Amino acid sequence: MRFLVVDDSSTMRRIIINTLNKLGYQDFVEASNGREGIDRLGSGSVDMIITDWNMPEMNGIDFIKAVRGQATSKDVPVLMVTTNAAKDDIVEALRAGVNNYVVKPFTAETIKEKIDAVLAAK
Amino acid sequence: MGPTIVDTLVDTLTKSTEEVFETMVFRTLTSLLPIEGDALRPQSNVVGTVGFAGGASGLVAFYSTLDAAREIAGSMLGMEPADVKGEMADAIGEITNMIAGSFRTKMAQSGHQWAISVPTVTVGSDFYIKPLVTGRRVLIPFKMDSHEVFVELIMTEPSES
Numbered sequence: 001m002r003f004l005v006v007d008d009s010s011t012m013r014r015i016i017i018n019t020l021n022k023l024g025y026q027d028f029v030e031a032s033n034g035r036e037g038i039d040r041l042g043s044g045s046v047d048m049i050i051t052d053w054n055m056p057e058m059n060g061i062d063f064i065k066a067v068r069g070q071a072t073s074k075d076v077p078v079l080m081v082t083t084n085a086a087k088d089d090i091v092e093a094l095r096a097g098v099n100n101y102v103v104k105p106f107t108a109e110t111i112k113e114k115i116d117a118v119l120a121a122k
Numbered sequence: 123m124g125p126t127i128v129d130t131l132v133d134t135l136t137k138s139t140e141e142v143f144e145t146m147v148f149r150t151l152t153s154l155l156p157i158e159g160d161a162l163r164p165q166s167n168v169v170g171t172v173g174f175a176g177g178a179s180g181l182v183a184f185y186s187t188l189d190a191a192r193e194i195a196g197s198m199l200g201m202e203p204a205d206v207k208g209e210m211a212d213a214i215g216e217i218t219n220m221i222a223g224s225f226r227t228k229m230a231q232s233g234h235q236w237a238i239s240v241p242t243v244t245v246g247s248d249f250y251i252k253p254l255v256t257g258r259r260v261l262i263p264f265k266m267d268s269h270e271v272f273v274e275l276i277m278t279e280p281s282e283s
Contacts, residue, residue, distance in 0.1 A: 011213040014199050015146070054240060083223020083238075086230045103227070104220045105145035 002027040006037040006051040034063025053082035061096045068097040077118045138224035154263040164272040170218030176236035180277025182222040190269035215241040
C-alpha cells in the first residue's frame with residue numbers, strides 16, 4: 001500500500017512515516033505542499049493520501065479539492081492530520097472531501113484506527 | 123472567587139504543552155510555578171513562536187537550550203540527539219505549532235475563537251522577545267529530565283467573556 005504524505009514540516013513527514021513504518025507500511029512518497037502533492041500524484045499510483053492543512057503555496061483544503069477534481073485521483077482516500085480541530089474546521093475539511101481527520105498531537109494507535117476506518121469504508 | 127481568565131489560559135497552555143510532549147516527544151514534563159511579567163528571562167538559544175489573533179491577540183513562545191532542543195528533535199524523529207543538525211529548527215517549530223494549536227482548540231471549547239499563524243523559530247544567543255503591545259505575559263517553566271524548557275503566553279489584556 002502506497003501513501004502520499006503531504007506536509008510542509010519535514011519533521012512531521014518523518015514522524016508520520018515512522019508511525020506508518022511501525023504499523024507495517026513501507027511504501028511512501030512525500031510532498032511539502034499541495035502543489036507538489038498534485039505533481040507526485042501525476043507520477044505514480046497512490047493508495048492513500050495523508051495531508052496537513054496549513055501549508056504554503058497550496059494548502060490542504062485546496063489540495064484535496066484538486067485531488068477530488070481529477071479523474072485519476074478522485075477516489076483516493078484522504079486522511080487529514082492537522083492542529084485545526086475546531087468543529088467548523090472539521091466540517092470544512094469533510095466538505096472538501098476528507099475521509100477522516102486526525103488532530104495533532106496524535107498517537108500511533110489513533111493513526112491506525114483512522115486508517116483502518118477509511119479502508120473499511122472503501 | 124473562581125479562577126480568572128488568566129488562570130484558565132495558563133492552566134490550559136500548561137496542559138496543552140504537557141500533552142504535546144507526552145504524545146510526540148515521549149517525555150513527561152513537570153510544570154513549575156508560572157511567573158507573571160518579564161522578571162525572568164529564560165536562558166535559551168532556540169525560541170519557537172506562534173502568533174494568534176481574535177478576541178485577544180498575542181503569541182505563544184517556546185524556549186529551550188540547544189541541548190534540550192536537540193534532545194526534543196531526536197526523540198520526535200527517532201534519532202540520537204548528537205545526530206540532529208538541520209532538523210532541530212523544524213522540529214521546534216512543529217512543537218510550538220502543536221502547543222499553540224492544541225491551546226487554541228481547548229480555548230475554542232470555552233468560546234474563545236482565535237486564528238493562529240505559522241510558526242517561526244529563532245536560533246541564536248543573547249536575544250529577548252519584546253512585544254509592542256501592552257498586556258500580560260506569563261512564563262511557565264517545565265522540567266524535562268535534566269533540562270528546563272519554558273512556554274510563555276504574551277497577549278493583549280484578555281476579556282473575561
